[in-house]
Amino acid sequence: MSNPWDPPPFEPMVRFWEAAGRHVLSAPWCDRCQRPVLYPRELCNRCHEPVSDWRDLSGRGTVYAFGVEHRQWTTAAGLEAPYVVALVELEEGGRLLTNVVDDPAAVTVGAPVEVVWAAGPDSRTVPRFRLALP
Amino acid sequence: MTGLRGASAIVGQADMVSSTGVLDVWGRPLHSAVARAALDDAGLTFDDVDGLAATGTLMASSELGEHLGIDPRWTDTTMTGGSSFEVLVQHAAAAIATGLANVVLVVYGETPGGDRQRGAWSEVPYWLQRDSPITEWEGPYGLRQPLGPYALAASRHMALYGTTAEQLAQIAVSTRQWAAKNPDARLRDPITVDDVLASPYEVAPLHRLDCCLVTDGAGAIVMTSADRANDLRHRPAWVLGAATRHSHALLVSEMPDVTTTSGRQSAKEAFAMAGVTPSDVDAAMLYDSFTITALLHLEDLGFCDKGEGGPFVEDGKLGPGGSLPVNTNGGGLCYTHPGMYGMFLLTEAARQVTGTAGPRQVPGAEIVVAHGCGGVLSAFGTVVLGSERT
Numbered sequence: 001m002s003n004p005w006d007p008p009p010f011e012p013m014v015r016f017w018e019a020a021g022r023h024v025l026s027a028p029w030c031d032r033c034q035r036p037v038l039y040p041r042e043l044c045n046r047c048h049e050p051v052s053d054w055r056d057l058s059g060r061g062t063v064y065a066f067g068v069e070h071r072q073w074t075t076a077a078g079l080e081a082p083y084v085v086a087l088v089e090l091e092e093g094g095r096l097l098t099n100v101v102d103d104p105a106a107v108t109v110g111a112p113v114e115v116v117w118a119a120g121p122d123s124r125t126v127p128r129f130r131l132a133l134p
Numbered sequence: 135m136t137g138l139r140g141a142s143a144i145v146g147q148a149d150m151v152s153s154t155g156v157l158d159v160w161g162r163p164l165h166s167a168v169a170r171a172a173l174d175d176a177g178l179t180f181d182d183v184d185g186l187a188a189t190g191t192l193m194a195s196s197e198l199g200e201h202l203g204i205d206p207r208w209t210d211t212t213m214t215g216g217s218s219f220e221v222l223v224q225h226a227a228a229a230i231a232t233g234l235a236n237v238v239l240v241v242y243g244e245t246p247g248g249d250r251q252r253g254a255w256s257e258v259p260y261w262l263q264r265d266s267p268i269t270e271w272e273g274p275y276g277l278r279q280p281l282g283p284y285a286l287a288a289s290r291h292m293a294l295y296g297t298t299a300e301q302l303a304q305i306a307v308s309t310r311q312w313a314a315k316n317p318d319a320r321l322r323d324p325i326t327v328d329d330v331l332a333s334p335y336e337v338a339p340l341h342r343l344d345c346c347l348v349t350d351g352a353g354a355i356v357m358t359s360a361d362r363a364n365d366l367r368h369r370p371a372w373v374l375g376a377a378t379r380h381s382h383a384l385l386v387s388e389m390p391d392v393t394t395t396s397g398r399q400s401a402k403e404a405f406a407m408a409g410v411t412p413s414d415v416d417a418a419m420l421y422d423s424f425t426i427t428a429l430l431h432l433e434d435l436g437f438c439d440k441g442e443g444g445p446f447v448e449d450g451k452l453g454p455g456g457s458l459p460v461n462t463n464g465g466g467l468c469y470t471h472p473g474m475y476g477m478f479l480l481t482e483a484a485r486q487v488t489g490t491a492g493p494r495q496v497p498g499a500e501i502v503v504a505h506g507c508g509g510v511l512s513a514f515g516t517v518v519l520g521s522e523r524t
Contacts, residue, residue, distance in 0.1 A: 010267075010270075013271070039267065039271045039385070039387070045388075064290065064392075065287065065289050065290035065293075066286065066289050067282055067285030067286050067288075067337040067339070067340075068285075068335065068339075069276055069278055069282070070334065070335040070336060070338060071278070071337075073257065073276075074258070074276055074278075076273075076276070077274060077275060077276030079276045082335075083276060085277045085282055085286075086286075087286055087386070087387060087392070096387060097271070097275055097277060097385075097387040098275055099275050104338070108293070109289060109290055109292075109293035110293065121273070121274050122274075126274045128275075
């Protein structure tokens with residue numbers, strides 16, 4: 001059985017994770033909507049036009065929503081419960097599901113965050129976030 | 135738009151659920167038993183069935199037809215998660231209205247409780263056990279499924295609207311009051327708001343008692359045309375409106391706004407087709423995978439404004455004797471939740487609207503809505519049932 005974390009051959013996803021391996025948050029850019037297309041794909045999921053251009057993103061954003069995982073239901077993520085899983089709204093637009101690595105009690109909706117890079121559950125490097133000064 | 139209004143009715147229904155959470159029959163024998171019970175309820179037989187719907191396996195309706203020995207001329211295996219059965223009612227109503235089928239049987243049964251005892255159950259949902267966009271894109275962050283996405287929705291609803299954990303807990307309390315009237319419900323003992331808040335966090339802000347059950351259960355419904363419905367054993371539960379909408383599948387990062395579901399559109403269209411408004415609804419069966427799920431449905435169906443769900447539920451109006459009876463069988467929180475609860479929204483809605491809900495009957499229930507939610511607040515089906523065809 002293949003490793004369940006192995007990315008299937010889906011070119012825009014492969015490209016995202018290759019950039020992540022270099023600690024660069026990069027995404028397809030829709031010129032018409034002026035926003036990154038996340039998850040990365042071949043067309044904009046808002047206007048449906050093909051995307052060809054990619055942009056590197058700032059890695060800054062705000063906490064859009066978050067939950068605190070109190071049960072250690074998996075060890076694959078390499079996180080010790082309680083840990084924060086959050087949707088982060090990037091300053092260029094678009095949202096990422098990710099972690100906020102700070103003390104759960106310090107995290108609030110709307111808090112500014114910035115990307116940090118971490119070893120993922122497989123050979124991937126994954127974007128996580130930490131609380132930032134406004 | 136009148137659409138499918140009054141063209142078909144639910145004329146038979148059955149649930150098979152145990153208060154232990156575990157049934158002593160599973161797999162195909164469970165499906166055939168619940169199918170037979172629903173047909174018996176209608177006064178029909180397997181030979182009458184010419185439309186078949188089932189979901190959840192590769193060729194679900196074909197596999198079921200093979201097992202039961204039914205060769206239908208209309209078939210449907212639509213999979214939208216927990217809302218599949220509301221969506222299937224919409225499809226079946228259209229098939230009956232256009233003459234593609236006359237007697238449609240819809241069957242569901244899963245047994246996670248018994249499967250766990252038999253060593254055939256995993257806490258990690260099957261959709262996370264293979265390569266897919268969800269394992270690749272959202273997998274590395276330890277978001278527990280399906281709870282995690284609902285906790286995200288709850289956190290933002292609390293932050294935007296001031297909704298409190300106490301208000302969410304009141305939904306569990308009111309639902310438990312209904313469950314006390316249902317001998318097959320898994321959880322029947324009364325609880326308080328404090329009990330909910332004292333139960334351990336699963337994914338904060340959701341406590342254990344904010345979460346649905348994992349239990350065995352099966353259900354089936356039989357639908358037929360207007361001309362045939364009036365000649366059967368029971369009063370028909372008329373399908374007055376049915377509509378569907380989905381915004382994403384299993385990636386919560388794809389949800390446009392985690393506090394507003396696309397069920398807002400399915401509900402609006404179903405109510406318009408039925409020619410009713412939320413104030414006409416006598417009871418509502420709202421998919422309650424979690425307390426926050428039911429709260430979002432109350433807002434998105436228009437029982438209260440967006441953001442007002444917390445204050446709306448606070449006085450216990452969802453419970454017995456309240457002004458908006460919700461999930462009168464005890465819901466997914468207290469009755470049963472085998473995985474795709476939407477079937478039980480329909481069976482209870484049909485009972486209420488035909489006056490056969492026994493000790494939990496809502497007096498004079500004429501309009502009852504069943505609102506299914508599948509995926510992670512992703513896919514919706516709204517069905518409006520009426521005691522009269524017009």
